[in-house]
Structures are given as C-alpha cells and as structure tokens.
Amino acid sequence: PKPNGDPTAMLMKSYACQRRTPLKHHNSFLTEALEILSQNAEYNDNEGRSVAFRRAASVLKALPRRVRSMQDLRCLPCLGDHSQRVIKEILEDGSSREVESTRQSEQYQAMKALTGIFGVGVRTADRWFREGLRSPDDLIRTGQQLNREQQAGVQYYDDLQKPVTKAEADVISDIVEKAVHAVLPGAEIQLMGGFRRGKEVGHDVDFLITHPEEGKEEGLMPKITNWLKEQGLLLYQKTTRNSYLEKMDGPARASSNMDRFERCFSIFKLQKCAVSCKLSSTASAEDVSTACERERPDEHHSEASGWRAVRVDLVVSPYSQFAFATLGWTGSKLFERELRRWAGQEKHMSLSSHALYDSKQNLYLRAKTEEEIFAYLGLEFIPPSERNA
Ligand code: DGT
Ligand code: MG
Incomplete structure (x- = not known):
C-alpha cells in the first residue's frame, strides 16, 4: 500500500543508522539552515534541541530529490514543528528570519570563532563571551590564561581554520x-x-x-x-x-x-x-x-x-577492538550517536568504540569486521561513504 503515492516517504527509516546518507545530496539549502539552529542550540547548552535539528537535517540529506513543497515532507520521521516551520518559511520566502538573525547574531559569531580554537569547548567560549571577548585576538589582547593546547590553538588559528x-x-x-x-x-x-x-x-x-x-x-x-x-x-x-x-x-x-x-x-x-x-x-x-x-x-x-x-x-x-574502533571513528557524529541509540533502545545492547555488550545475554559480542557488528545489531550494512548523516 502507498498511502500518499510516494514510495520514498514510506521507506524513510527513523534512525540515521538505518538509512543511506550520501555525501552529496539535494537539500543543502535546507540542511545548512537547520544545522545553524542546531549549532546555536549547542552554543546555548541545549543538547536536546541541538540533536532534534540535526536529526531533521539528516532526514533531508537522505532524500533522493530536492524538497519543493511541504507535501514532499509528509510521512517523514524526525521533523518536529519547529523544523517544519523553518523549512516552510525557506520554501515560501527563500530564507528563514530566525536562521538569518541567528547567523548574524553577535553571540553566534563569537561562539563560532571562539569554539573554533583548538582546545576551546562551549563552556570556556561561553564564559569568555560573557566577559566581552569575541575572537582569538581579544584573548591575546587581554592576556587571557590559556592552557598549552589553547596556546597552540591561538598560535595556529588561521591555518587550522582552513579546510x-x-x-x-x-x-x-x-x-x-x-x-x-x-x-x-x-x-x-x-x-x-x-x-x-x-x-x-x-x-x-x-x-x-x-x-x-x-x-x-x-x-x-x-x-x-x-x-x-x-x-x-x-x-x-x-x-x-x-x-x-x-x-x-x-x-x-x-x-x-x-x-x-x-x-x-x-x-x-x-x-x-x-x-x-x-x-x-x-x-x-x-x-x-x-x-x-x-x-x-x-x-x-x-x-x-x-x-x-x-x-x-x-x-x-x-x-x-579494531572493528569497534573502526566503526566508532568513521562517523559521522550523528551516525555514531544514532548507532548507540539504536543499540540501547531497540536491542538492549551497549555499543562503544571498544565493544558491544548484550544486556539480555550478559555477554560481549566479538567482531572482526564492521559487517559483523551491523549484523549483531540487526542492521543492514551501511558503507562508510553512506554514513554522512
Ligand atoms: P571533520 O570535521 O571533517 O574532521 O569530520 P569528521 O567526521 O572526521 O569528525 P571528527 O574528526 O571530529 O571525528 C571523526 C570521527 O571520530 C567522528 O565522526 C566520531 C569519532 N570521534 C571523534 N572524537 C571521538 C571521541 O572522543 N570518542 C569517540 N568514540 N569517537 C570520536
Ligand atoms: Mg576528522
């Protein structure tokens, strides 16, 4: 049965580790916007909100076509009210006011610059922001106490910003x-x-x-x-x-x-x-x-x-532990997060970069390859090039 005549909508699975997400996709005009809101939520220490926007963006990355109307989103998982509002505005007006004002905001720009320093996390950046600091230059100018890692981060800032x-x-x-x-x-x-x-x-x-x-x-x-x-x-x-x-x-x-x-x-x-x-x-x-x-x-x-x-x-x-480490270090970060969530919520297992533990059987599951780990988890194998969730 095809409730809305769109087979792709029906097939979209809700965990990112159940889907194939290529590197190049058709909806960057929407995913970039949602990822700005995700990033901003992270800067404001709101992890739940940050993950929600990231999951919404990730679903759009897995679509085989460009989204043209809200109709195209029917039956898709992980799209909350807020994400839908943002998408609707972009589809209708070409941009979202919330996204544009976030992008321009002093806080967003300063947090981006400060967390962009090697060795600086959200907490430190936020403290500096509240003290009126906005950039690596401000740190040097005001003689901030930096640890060895942050000193290197400031010293090589320009190079490390370049991809x-x-x-x-x-x-x-x-x-x-x-x-x-x-x-x-x-x-x-x-x-x-x-x-x-x-x-x-x-x-x-x-x-x-x-x-x-x-x-x-x-x-x-x-x-x-x-x-x-x-x-x-x-x-x-x-x-x-x-x-x-x-x-x-x-x-x-x-x-x-x-x-x-x-x-x-x-x-x-x-x-x-x-x-x-x-x-x-x-x-x-x-x-x-x-x-x-x-x-x-x-x-x-x-x-x-x-x-x-x-x-x-x-x-x-x-x-x-090499197979687990390989799986854990391939990413993307959202793909990894979703794998662990799938393991815990759907399989009563805990997955890390070291091991897979089955809580029902009370034992560690050994694996030599990534394929074996996906099989233990009851997931179709997703090759690295399609883990760009
Ligand atoms: P990028 O930004 O182009 O370097 O993108 P990625 O995907 O290479 O991201 P990166 O370098 O931050 O991390 C590589 C992967 O390794 C990431 O997808 C998840 C994993 N990873 C990074 N840091 C840790 C960690 O501390 N523990 C574990 N288990 N995994 C990590
Ligand atoms: Mg990397």
Missing part, C-alpha cells in the same frame, strides 16, 4: 605510515573520520593504528610521536594513555561518548611542497620527503611560508 584537503590528508597518511612502520613494522594504519567517508575536505585528519599481534600496540604512541618530533614534523602533541578495562568500563560505560584508547591530539607541520609534489606526480612517500628536505626550514609563520599547520588525531587500538 584540510584530501591531497594534504594523503601526504599526512604517507608520513604517519612511515613513522609507524619505523617504530613497529607490521602495524596497520587506517584513515578514519570524514576522509574515510569520502569527504574532499575536513577539519582534521584521523588515523587508527593497530597490530595483528595483540599486545604489540602497547606503548606505541610515544614511539610514534618521538619519531615525528625528531623529524621536525610536530608543532604540538598531547598523548592520553589507554585507560580501557573491560571489567570496569564495559556494560556501565560502554555507551559513553568519549572512548579510552591511547590517543594523540596533534598539530603537524606540513610542507606545502610535499602536497604539490604528490599532486603533480606519482611520487612515492620517499620522493616526497627527500624533496622536502631540500627546502629551507622556515621558522616564520606566514602566508608566504613553505608550510602549514594541520590537526591530526592518532588513535591506537588493540587488534581485538
């Missing part, structure tokens, strides 16, 4: 691979996050590292970062140790958002010539690094300099 291209991510992949193999031959490295989903640009580059012999990965991160430091490739790094213990962190904490792998938040110094070199030829990692050694190191950071700063996240996972 990282796929070509840059590829050069960084070569470097990370070289570093990891220098300190642990046989280790496996995988590009994660947005780039694994097929994005052409990102705000950072994410990697997951493991070794097929469980235990070999222990203590790996300091070795990698030391190697990178010796090569002069790191502008900043902070490593947190692996603190995951199945007994303590399992069922009770498995649904928590933050994972507990050994992890390094870093800022790489990327030679621009390495990127052009990689783009202009089929040069190997070896060629690229030797080409860069010929360039004079440039200590002055400016537009004219031969390098740029890039945010890189490295995560080390034991082999037995």
Whole structure:
C-alpha cells in the first residue's frame, strides 16, 4: 500500500543508522539552515534541541530529490514543528528570519570563532563571551590564561581554520605510515573520520593504528610521536594513555561518548611542497620527503611560508577492538550517536568504540569486521561513504 503515492516517504527509516546518507545530496539549502539552529542550540547548552535539528537535517540529506513543497515532507520521521516551520518559511520566502538573525547574531559569531580554537569547548567560549571577548585576538589582547593546547590553538588559528584537503590528508597518511612502520613494522594504519567517508575536505585528519599481534600496540604512541618530533614534523602533541578495562568500563560505560584508547591530539607541520609534489606526480612517500628536505626550514609563520599547520588525531587500538574502533571513528557524529541509540533502545545492547555488550545475554559480542557488528545489531550494512548523516 502507498498511502500518499510516494514510495520514498514510506521507506524513510527513523534512525540515521538505518538509512543511506550520501555525501552529496539535494537539500543543502535546507540542511545548512537547520544545522545553524542546531549549532546555536549547542552554543546555548541545549543538547536536546541541538540533536532534534540535526536529526531533521539528516532526514533531508537522505532524500533522493530536492524538497519543493511541504507535501514532499509528509510521512517523514524526525521533523518536529519547529523544523517544519523553518523549512516552510525557506520554501515560501527563500530564507528563514530566525536562521538569518541567528547567523548574524553577535553571540553566534563569537561562539563560532571562539569554539573554533583548538582546545576551546562551549563552556570556556561561553564564559569568555560573557566577559566581552569575541575572537582569538581579544584573548591575546587581554592576556587571557590559556592552557598549552589553547596556546597552540591561538598560535595556529588561521591555518587550522582552513579546510584540510584530501591531497594534504594523503601526504599526512604517507608520513604517519612511515613513522609507524619505523617504530613497529607490521602495524596497520587506517584513515578514519570524514576522509574515510569520502569527504574532499575536513577539519582534521584521523588515523587508527593497530597490530595483528595483540599486545604489540602497547606503548606505541610515544614511539610514534618521538619519531615525528625528531623529524621536525610536530608543532604540538598531547598523548592520553589507554585507560580501557573491560571489567570496569564495559556494560556501565560502554555507551559513553568519549572512548579510552591511547590517543594523540596533534598539530603537524606540513610542507606545502610535499602536497604539490604528490599532486603533480606519482611520487612515492620517499620522493616526497627527500624533496622536502631540500627546502629551507622556515621558522616564520606566514602566508608566504613553505608550510602549514594541520590537526591530526592518532588513535591506537588493540587488534581485538579494531572493528569497534573502526566503526566508532568513521562517523559521522550523528551516525555514531544514532548507532548507540539504536543499540540501547531497540536491542538492549551497549555499543562503544571498544565493544558491544548484550544486556539480555550478559555477554560481549566479538567482531572482526564492521559487517559483523551491523549484523549483531540487526542492521543492514551501511558503507562508510553512506554514513554522512
Ligand atoms: P571533520 O570535521 O571533517 O574532521 O569530520 P569528521 O567526521 O572526521 O569528525 P571528527 O574528526 O571530529 O571525528 C571523526 C570521527 O571520530 C567522528 O565522526 C566520531 C569519532 N570521534 C571523534 N572524537 C571521538 C571521541 O572522543 N570518542 C569517540 N568514540 N569517537 C570520536
Ligand atoms: Mg576528522
């Protein structure tokens, strides 16, 4: 039966992890607006509202066509009254007053600028905003107390605001691979996050590292970062140790958002010539690094300099948790959130980047691949390129 003659409306599932969401879709004129309201709700510490707008946007991303009238939205899940009002106004008038006034507001712009600093979250940004600060320059001018991470964030602000291209991510992949193999031959490295989903640009580059012999990965991160430091490739790094213990962190904490792998938040110094070199030829990692050694190191950071700063996240996972870590670090953030919600609400399971726990059977479900995890969860497998929820 087709209640309204539109098969697509009937097929739209309500959890984002049940749907295929491509990177390029037909409704960015609506999703960008809803995402501004979502972002603004997050700045105002209203998580419920923020997720509601994000879910609404995500449903529109999964539609096979551009929305032309409110009729097209009949039977779609996750579209609350507020989202519908915004969509209606955009369809009728070309824009939404609420969205435009939010976009122009001093608070939205300041929060965007301040949370855009590496190491600054919503809480800190909000405190600064209420103290009258609006931008990274204001922080410097007023001599704010900054931690080491935030100092780096302010220092490299302009570079870190610029999107990282796929070509840059590829050069960084070569470097990370070289570093990891220098300190642990046989280790496996995988590009994660947005780039694994097929994005052409990102705000950072994410990697997951493991070794097929469980235990070999222990203590790996300091070795990698030391190697990178010796090569002069790191502008900043902070490593947190692996603190995951199945007994303590399992069922009770498995649904928590933050994972507990050994992890390094870093800022790489990327030679621009390495990127052009990689783009202009089929040069190997070896060629690229030797080409860069010929360039004079440039200590002055400016537009004219031969390098740029890039945010890189490295995560080390034991082999037995690799499938879960892969699933957890591919994103998108909403897709991950929906997977955990699906697991908990529909399957009485808790999913994290470490494990899947079945509360009914009281046991951990082991998996070697992402496909197995989707199967345990009773979900159709969604490939990374269609997890852009
Ligand atoms: P972007 O902004 O282009 O870098 O986009 P993504 O999707 O790469 O986002 P990113 O880099 O913030 O995070 C990559 C994925 O890793 C994200 O989709 C969810 C996951 N993720 C990020 N941080 C954490 C974390 O602390 N714990 C866990 N479990 N997952 C995380
Ligand atoms: Mg990323």
